[in-house]
Amino acid sequence: xxxxxxxxxxxxxxxxxxxxxxxxxxxxxxxxxxxxxxxxxxxxxxxxxxxxxxxxxxxxxxxxxxxxxxxxxxxxxxxxxxxxxxxxxxxxxxxxxxxxxxxxxxxxx
Amino acid sequence: xxxxxxxxxxxxxxxxxxxxxxxxxxxxxxxxxxxxxxxxxxxxxxxxxxxxxxxxxxxxxxxxxxxxxxxxxxxxxxxxxxxxxxxxxxxxxxxxxxxxxxxxxxxxxxxxxxxxx
Numbered sequence: 001x002x003x004x005x006x007x008x009x010x011x012x013x014x015x016x017x018x019x020x021x022x023x024x025x026x027x028x029x030x031x032x033x034x035x036x037x038x039x040x041x042x043x044x045x046x047x048x049x050x051x052x053x054x055x056x057x058x059x060x061x062x063x064x065x066x067x068x069x070x071x072x073x074x075x076x077x078x079x080x081x082x083x084x085x086x087x088x089x090x091x092x093x094x095x096x097x098x099x100x101x102x103x104x105x106x107x108x109x
Numbered sequence: 110x111x112x113x114x115x116x117x118x119x120x121x122x123x124x125x126x127x128x129x130x131x132x133x134x135x136x137x138x139x140x141x142x143x144x145x146x147x148x149x150x151x152x153x154x155x156x157x158x159x160x161x162x163x164x165x166x167x168x169x170x171x172x173x174x175x176x177x178x179x180x181x182x183x184x185x186x187x188x189x190x191x192x193x194x195x196x197x198x199x200x201x202x203x204x205x206x207x208x209x210x211x212x213x214x215x216x217x218x219x220x221x222x223x224x225x226x
Contacts, residue, residue: 036217043113043202043217044153087152094206094215095141099153 001098002027002090009104012082018075020103022088025069031092033064035073037084038102044087047073049094078107112136113205115218122193123226129189130221132203138183139205143215144176147200159186193225 005023012018024033032051036044048055048062050071055062061074075082087102112135122128132142140161145153157173159165159180167173175197177189186205190197204217 038153041200041220041222043115043204043220046111046214046216049214094213096143096155096158097215098155099145101152 001092001096002031004088004090004100006086006088006100006103008101009106011106011108012075012078014080014107014109015077018078018082018105018107020073020075020086020088020105021070022073023070024088024090027068027090028092031090032094033062033071034087034089034091034094034097035060035062036087036089036097036099037082037105038087039081039084044099045084047086078105080107080109083107111207111214111216113203113216113218115203115221117221118219119222119224121224121226124194125192127189127191128193128223129187130201130203130223132186132188132205132218134184134205134207134216137205137207139186139207140183141206142180142186143204143206144178144186144188145202145204147202147220153202156188190223193223195225198223198225 034049035047038044050062064071085102114133116131144156147153156171157165157167159178165178180186202220204215
């Protein structure tokens with residue numbers, strides 16, 4: 001699986017969009033980008049995944065650059081309940097996910 | 110949809126005893142389930158992959174005789190920590206793969222916090 005790099009932490013004001021970057025410069029053509037989040041003392045929650053096209057669901061949007069070397073997860077209107085550690089994972093499938101340290105997002109009132 | 114449950118949510122046991130943790134996919138069938146362990150302030154580490162009806166595949170460094178995994182049905186996998194010791198205290202999380210192909214999505218349970226005294 002390709003290695004991903006994420007900022008250690010980020011702050012976002014409540015109600016504003018949270019943009020979480022992820023670098024995956026060694027991603028190969030058949031590898032997807034997955035995003036999960038983990039709220040304190042809970043299991044990870046699936047957010048979204050994509051291959052090369054931008055994706056949107058009820059939780060978030062995923063913007064993947066044309067060269068696929070980086071992506072951004074966008075939470076359009078962050079709430080306090082979005083405070084969590086966000087993991088960006090690149091892999092050929094969801095079959096085996098390798099979790100890194102992720103980005104700790106703090107939503108500030 | 111895609112709900113995974115775990116039971117118990119927390120357990121405290123004495124050193125030397127065995128503890129069983131159940132993982133269930135509530136609204137889908139899961140041929141493949143995974144078990145992770147997470148120590149405080151660390152990320153999730155995959156322990157093993159279990160496929161229904163066959164033996165689990167353990168990650169390097171995980172003792173298969175200590176962490177017994179049974180995936181007897183398409184909705185249930187169990188992890189038994191045998192002869193637990195304080196160093197086994199951790200947050201154990203299961204997940205289930207919804208679908209039959211590797212690109213299908215993995216859904217996680219809420220986790221089980223094990224404390225061994």
